[in-house]
Amino acid sequence: MWSTLSSVVLLFYGYVTADPARFDGHKVLQILPNSLQELEQVLALHDVYDLDMWRHPRKGNHSMDVYVEPEKLEPVLGALKDIGAHVKIWIDDLQKLVDEEQSSMKRSFHLPYTSQGRNQGFNHYVYHRYSAINQYLQDVVTATASMPTVNASLTTIGFSAEGRDIKVIKISRGDGVSRPSVFIDGGIHAREWIAPATVLYFIGQMVYGDEFDLSPQLLDKFDWFFAPLLNPDGYEYSHATYRLWRKNRVEQGRNCYGTDLNRNFGYQWNPAVGGSTNVCSDVYSGSQAFSEKESQAVETFIMDNRQNMMAYLTYHSYGQMWLYPWGYTSSLPADWQELDSAAKVGTAALAQLYGTNYVVGSSTNVLYSAAGGSDDWAKGGAGVKYSYTIELRDTGAHGFVLPTNQIEPNCRESWRGLAEFALSLNTNK
């Protein structure tokens, strides 16, 4: 009895106090091969050492970011030298970035944010935890109760593998008129913290008003659905335990966890195309299409609401790209030119604020092929015309650990891009 009790207590204690993994001396290298042949050699090296490719080479720009643990550093740098590829150190000590992230969040946690002085208690200077995010969503709903021209309602569309809520907030005029809708999500990948932060910012701008005064037009034109945190288990794990976690946290056995939710959507699902059948892989596609509770929740919700759905945007990081289908093949949807020009309206508007450049194109053609993405499913499976994956800041200087002082400018420019994009859509067809 005592031994059981004390091991339970110990387990619990360990769970509560376990220190997060450290990244002292872990580096991110930017590698630029000088030829296609060098590119092949670098990719082979990446496989041999089982390195984590943070940013993949694009068509036309073959530079890539590769994360290297200290024990692999010497042989990897040696091999790169032999190949002759150009190497730059983007991140010299990942732990330093993670420490700065943590301390800046402690410093600014108490600053009440808002350009308008409203919206006390929540701010867009830090990366928030699951419970704070849920509290914010609830506060937004409460606030709109006394607003005559904006309505917000909160639905739990499903539960994560560990039982957390997956929430969608609907923001609309609340005048009984049903408008075409836009669905926006963030946080499919746990470590991409800027994505949920961006979606939360959108919610705030939509409800409390924005500096460009675009929100009234956006609400007149569309009903808005926001799912800021689709993978809450992975997100919490990336905060508490391992900053670089990507997948969800479903137990796989073999001491491995997680399915890559962005390989699990059920349109042309195929682990052989940019995914994996290995449960321990970071891009494990799941045992079958929609095997995961998190992707199922999205499927059900979008299928139930798809009649009026015009656009689906899923926010990720990083790389500064505005991508449209397909991800499973290099061929393009019949209406790709419309998707392309709408995306270019968005990226042009985005660039106006700070000159931040985004690349526009189909995911396979600018990036790499990967089947089972939510964007492919939204278009091919649910019939949502304007479907995109947006890769937010930056281009590699900080990668997934985007400094907190970039949250606001990133969100501000992204809001501008989203708004101009949405206003440019023709809702009459």
Ligand code: ARG
């Ligand atoms: N970085 C994203 C991923 O690897 C890009 C997804 C693009 N879309 C796609 N269907 N492959 O999941």
Ligand code: ZN
């Ligand atoms: Zn991602």
